[in-house]
Amino acid sequence: FESDAAQAFGAAADGEALEAARVEFLGAKAGRLKAIQKGMGGVDKADKPAAGQKLNAVKGAIETAFETAKTRLDSGASTGVQDAFDITLPGRPLRRGRLHPITQTIERMKEIMGRLGFTAVEGPEIEDDWHNFVALNIPEVHPARDPLDNFYLSVAQRAESSSTPAEPAPALGPDGKPLLLRSQTSTVQIRTMEAAIAATAEGDDPPPVRIVSLGRVYRPDTADATHYPMFHQIEGLCIAPGVTMADLKGVLQMFWQSYFGLESSEPIEVRFRPSFFPFTEPSVECDIWHDGKWMEIGGAGMVDPNVLRAVGYDPEQVTGFAFGLGIERICMRQHGITDIRDLYANDVRFLAQF
Numbered sequence: 202f203e204s205d206a207a208q209a210f211g212a213a214a215d216g217e218a219l220e221a222a223r224v225e226f227l228g229a230k231a232g233r234l235k236a237i238q239k240g241m242g243g244v245d246k247a248d249k250p251a252a253g254q255k256l257n258a259v260k261g262a263i264e265t266a267f268e269t270a271k272t273r274l275d276s277g278a279s280t281g282v283q284d285a286f287d288i289t290l291p292g293r294p295l296r297r298g299r300l301h302p303i304t305q306t307i308e309r310m311k312e313i314m315g316r317l318g319f320t321a322v323e324g325p326e327i328e329d330d331w332h333n334f335v336a337l338n339i340p341e342v343h344p345a346r347d348p349l350d351n352f353y354l355s356v357a358q359r360a361e362s363s364s365t366p367a368e369p370a371p372a373l374g375p376d377g378k379p380l381l382l383r384s385q386t387s388t389v390q391i392r393t394m395e396a397a398i399a400a401t402a403e404g405d406d407p408p409p410v411r412i413v414s415l416g417r418v419y420r421p422d423t424a425d426a427t428h429y430p431m432f433h434q435i436e437g438l439c440i441a442p443g444v445t446m447a448d449l450k451g452v453l454q455m456f457w458q459s460y461f462g463l464e465s466s467e468p469i470e471v472r473f474r475p476s477f478f479p480f481t482e483p484s485v486e487c488d489i490w491h492d493g494k495w496m497e498i499g500g501a502g503m504v505d506p507n508v509l510r511a512v513g514y515d516p517e518q519v520t521g522f523a524f525g526l527g528i529e530r531i532c533m534r535q536h537g538i539t540d541i542r543d544l545y546a547n548d549v550r551f552l553a554q555f
């Protein structure tokens with residue numbers, strides 16, 4: 202009986218046939234199992250428990266066979282399956298993902314600077330007063346600290362009562378000074394030099410430093426075609442005895458030469474214009490000659506002795522250069538992107554072009 206049922210369920214080619222088999226064996230009114238159950242009345246009293254157990258076991262086995270058959274049909278493995286699957290239809294192409302244009306630019310820059318001997322390092326995006334300002338020679342009363350130019354962090358406060366919501370309080374670092382989203386990657390200069398000094402044994406000369414750091418920075422600018430409250434910078438730092446401004450210019454020139462892939466017979470021109478940054482002296486704005494015009498690419502200069510002293514280098518022993526360039530501008534220029542907001546709208550139709 203049990204194997205009759207299993208066979209009937211197994212042979213069912215569609216839901217209708219399976220349902221007919223189910224009614225035949227498991228039907229509540231006239232099913233064959235029901236008929237056997239009814240017959241239990243005639244069984245000897247002493248044999249009843251054993252017979253009941255046997256009946257339950259049979260019922261379980263039949264139900265399992267039914268479920269198995271049902272699963273088989275639901276998953277489409279019925280005998281009619283070949284008819285539903287036309288192997289002559291063309292396949293659906295897989296859509297391949299790709300890296301964001303900014304990520305591509307970053308990878309490219311990292312690779313070129315790596316060949317010039319600069320190791321890529323990272324720093325936190327939430328910074329403290331020391332790394333974003335003090336150690337970079339930005340004094341307590343400098344306009345660069347203006348809350349209108351920085352994203353200072355605050356923490357929500359528990360309200361005293363529901364009618365008077367609490368003002369958020371400034372989020373403070375371990376030094377009791379406000380925390381903020383870094384406004385420039387120059388913070389990583391400080392962290393790198395501090396780590397180098399910390400790793401120097403008493404009496405040894407601190408090691409030279411040659412790093413690049415590529416990452417996000419934040420400024421509360423209103424978004425328009427050329428501004429966005431978050432963007433990316435590449436920061437370079439080189440510290441060693443005898444480093445000069447000529448090294449800075451040479452490194453930038455080789456970098457751009459590689460980046461734009463020009464023949465070495467056609468050297469790319471880098472131009473310095475006098476400028477000011479608190480953490481470099483002298484300071485310059487850099488331009489490169491590209492596509493028949495000067496293109497502004499960022500700031501640079503010789504690391505200010507005050508910065509070297511702040512992290513524990515002796516400005517009598519070492520000098521260094523630093524530069525900080527905007528990544529979006531270069532990426533946009535390279536691809537002919539005219540609105541920075543397109544980079545962050547996450548429209549696949551735009552991003553799939555790169």
Ligand code: PHE
Pocket residue numbers: 384385386387436478481499500501502523524525526
């Ligand atoms: N941090 C500067 C900026 O964001 C750029 C810079 C970096 C200038 C390093 C000099 C040296 O504008």
